[in-house]
Each structure stands twice: as structure tokens, then as C-alpha cells.
Amino acid sequence: MSTISDNQDNASISTSDVYAVARHYRFQWEEAQQCYVLLFPEGMIKLNGGAGEVIRRVDGQRSVTDIVADVQSAFPDVKDIQADVIAMLELAVEKAWLEKRS
Template sequence: MSTILLQHPVIRRGFRLQFEPAQGCHVLLYPEGMIKLNESAGEILKLVDGERSVATIVAELQSRFPEAQGIDEDILAFLEVAHAQFWIELR
């Protein structure tokens, strides 16, 4: 099992996830600006709460979207990018 699956991601301090009606999507707000998220990224980040492990997030999204082939790889790839961009921390 990959060690990332055991991690508990949390949105980094200074960032806030919210739905922005004017944009019609979820956004990640931070003091210097805003990151407009696509629907998939918004669904993933809504589950990032510091309580759920990456494995739990993957399992929950797989159960919600059973028709999505390879969703686990997409979720892991997104979380790796979000971590590299300093949007989230892995604990």
C-alpha cells in the first residue's frame, strides 16, 4: 500500500475552499488570489478535512462515481499536484 494512502490531507492554513456562484464552481481562496477548480477537483477537496485518509477519500469517491474508470489514479494525481502547489498538507 502506498504511504500516501495512509496520509490525512488538510487544506493548508491561509486557503479556504468555497463554492463561488459567480464562477459557477468551487474555488480555493488565498490572500493573494483565487484558484478556480474544475468539478472533479472541487469534489476531492470537499472531502479534504484532516480527518479522512487519502484511502478513505478514494473509496468514498469510487462509491459515488462507480462508472469512472481509473478514478483512484486521478484522485492520487490531483492530491500530489495540490500538495506540490502547497494547497494541502499531508499529515
């Protein structure tokens, strides 16, 4: 399970980290797919509902703490949503869909 860490290491995301969608991707709602997607020159990545909700909050200005709080506020009945948000961010960073801004 992933957790928020105030430490800077390769295995975790810091609460103060700020991310943006990587330059070679474009995030958008795709009406034909009825989901959020990441577009890139060679294709498209369909994001499930939860992933889309997390990535749509990544704007290059909000910290990880802000994103987690916003998702928790939008989905107050979901248990342990913080861990899910962090896991999604870690996956997106690992896949190079997101890049760190600060």
C-alpha cells in the same frame, strides 16, 4: 501515472496520509463562478469539477484511502478514478494547497 503507495517517499502519497486545506487557503463553492475555489489573500484558484470533488473531501480527518473510496462511491462509472484522485492530491500537495496532518 500516480499510484497509492504504503511507502513514505517524496514521489507518492501513502494510503494512510491525512491532509487538510493549507492554513492560508479557504475552500468554498463560489456561486458567481459556478465551481469550487480555493481563496487566498492574493486571489482565487478555480477548481475544475473533478478537482473540486476531491478537495471537498479533504477535511483533516479522512485518510487518502477514505477519500478515494468516497470518490469511487460517488462516481462508480468512472474508470481508473483512483489514479485521478491520487494525481489530484499529489498536485495539490505539490502546489501547497494541502498540508499533511498525519
